[in-house]
Amino acid sequence: MNAFKAGIPIFIGYVPAAIAFGILAKGCSITLMECFLFSAAVFAGASQFIALNLLMTGMGPAGIILTTLLVNFRHFLMSAYLSTRIDKFAKKYLFLIAFGVTDEVFSVLSFQKGQLSKSFILIVQFAAYSAWVSGSMAGFILGGFLPELLTKSMGVALYSLLLAIILPEVKKSFKILLLVIASGLLNTILIKLDFLPNGWTIIVCILVISFAGSFFITQNSHQEESL
Amino acid sequence: MNNMIPLILGMAAVTYVPRLLPFLFLSNKRIHKRLDAFLKCIPAVAIGALIIPGVFTATPDMPMAALSGMIFTLIAGLWRGGIIIPVLGSVAVTYLVLFCAA
Structure with missing residues (x-):
C-alpha cells in the first residue's frame, strides 16, 4: 500500500471530527490560538473533546490532565507494538514518529507489510496531523460550513478504514x-x-x-x- | 477560563510521553518470544475494539446508514481489496441512505 493512499482515508475521517472540535472549542470561549495549540500540541481526538467537556463542568487543570493521561494511555501499547516494526533508518526520527501515534495511524502502519520506513510513517502521520490541525481551525473560524449530512457520513470513513485494513488479514x-x-x-x-x-x-x-x-x-x- | 496554556502543555506532555517511552525502551532490544507474541496480537485486537461497538452509533440518528456503508466496505474490501474505494464508497453509501431517509 502506498503512503498517500493510506493517508487519504485518515484525512477524510479526521476532517469532520476536527471541525466539530473547532466549533465546540469556540463554544467554550477558547481563543483561536488556544484552539490551534490544543490540536497542534496534544493531537489526540477523543481526549480533546473530553477536556472541553470537563472545562465546561469547571474541573481544574490537574483533573483534566490526569483524565487525558488515562484516556490516551492506550497509545503506550500501540507504540510498544510499532517499536518492533520500524526500520533502522526510522529510529533516528522516533521522537517525531512517537508524536503522531494515533489510533488510525497505528492501524494503518501495523498492517503494512515488512519493516516500516521513516518516509511511509511520516507521510501517513502528516496526512493525519494536517487534517486534524487545519480542520480544527476551519471549524473554529467557519463553523459548520460543510453540509450536516456530509459531515455525518464522513464520520463513517474512520470505521471503514479500520475494516478495510483488517479484511485482507481476516481472509488469510x-x-x-x-x-x-x-x-x-x-x-x-x-x-x-x-x-x-x-x-x-x-x-x-x-x-x-x-x-x-x-x-x-x-x-x-x-x-x-x-x- | 483564562490561561489555557499550562493545561494544554500538560495534556500534550501526558499524551506524548506514553507514546514515546516504548520506542525508547523496546527499539534495538531483543524481545522475549512471549512478549513478541503478545505484541503481534495488538493490531487485530485494537482494531476490533476500535470498530465495535462504536460503529453501531457512528450515525446516531440512524445506525442503519453507517452499517450500510460498512457493508459496502465489507463487500468491496473482500472482492477487490484496497483502501480508497472501500472507504470513499462507504461514505457515499452512508450519505445516500441518510439523504433518502431525510
Missing part, C-alpha cells in the same frame, strides 16, 4: 478474525458495564485478548513472514 487467518471479534465483544461488554474510565475498555481488551492470543500465535503467523 481465522485467528485474526477470532481476535477481532473477541475484542469487539469484550469491548461492548465493558462499555455496557460502565465501570472503567474512558479509554480503558480498549486497554483491558488489548491486555486480556492479546495475552490469550499470545498462547495461540504460531511462528508462521501473518507478520512473521514479512519480517
Whole structure:
C-alpha cells in the first residue's frame, strides 16, 4: 500500500471530527490560538473533546490532565507494538514518529507489510496531523460550513478504514478474525458495564485478548513472514 | 477560563510521553518470544475494539446508514481489496441512505 493512499482515508475521517472540535472549542470561549495549540500540541481526538467537556463542568487543570493521561494511555501499547516494526533508518526520527501515534495511524502502519520506513510513517502521520490541525481551525473560524449530512457520513470513513485494513488479514487467518471479534465483544461488554474510565475498555481488551492470543500465535503467523 | 496554556502543555506532555517511552525502551532490544507474541496480537485486537461497538452509533440518528456503508466496505474490501474505494464508497453509501431517509 502506498503512503498517500493510506493517508487519504485518515484525512477524510479526521476532517469532520476536527471541525466539530473547532466549533465546540469556540463554544467554550477558547481563543483561536488556544484552539490551534490544543490540536497542534496534544493531537489526540477523543481526549480533546473530553477536556472541553470537563472545562465546561469547571474541573481544574490537574483533573483534566490526569483524565487525558488515562484516556490516551492506550497509545503506550500501540507504540510498544510499532517499536518492533520500524526500520533502522526510522529510529533516528522516533521522537517525531512517537508524536503522531494515533489510533488510525497505528492501524494503518501495523498492517503494512515488512519493516516500516521513516518516509511511509511520516507521510501517513502528516496526512493525519494536517487534517486534524487545519480542520480544527476551519471549524473554529467557519463553523459548520460543510453540509450536516456530509459531515455525518464522513464520520463513517474512520470505521471503514479500520475494516478495510483488517479484511485482507481476516481472509488469510481465522485467528485474526477470532481476535477481532473477541475484542469487539469484550469491548461492548465493558462499555455496557460502565465501570472503567474512558479509554480503558480498549486497554483491558488489548491486555486480556492479546495475552490469550499470545498462547495461540504460531511462528508462521501473518507478520512473521514479512519480517 | 483564562490561561489555557499550562493545561494544554500538560495534556500534550501526558499524551506524548506514553507514546514515546516504548520506542525508547523496546527499539534495538531483543524481545522475549512471549512478549513478541503478545505484541503481534495488538493490531487485530485494537482494531476490533476500535470498530465495535462504536460503529453501531457512528450515525446516531440512524445506525442503519453507517452499517450500510460498512457493508459496502465489507463487500468491496473482500472482492477487490484496497483502501480508497472501500472507504470513499462507504461514505457515499452512508450519505445516500441518510439523504433518502431525510
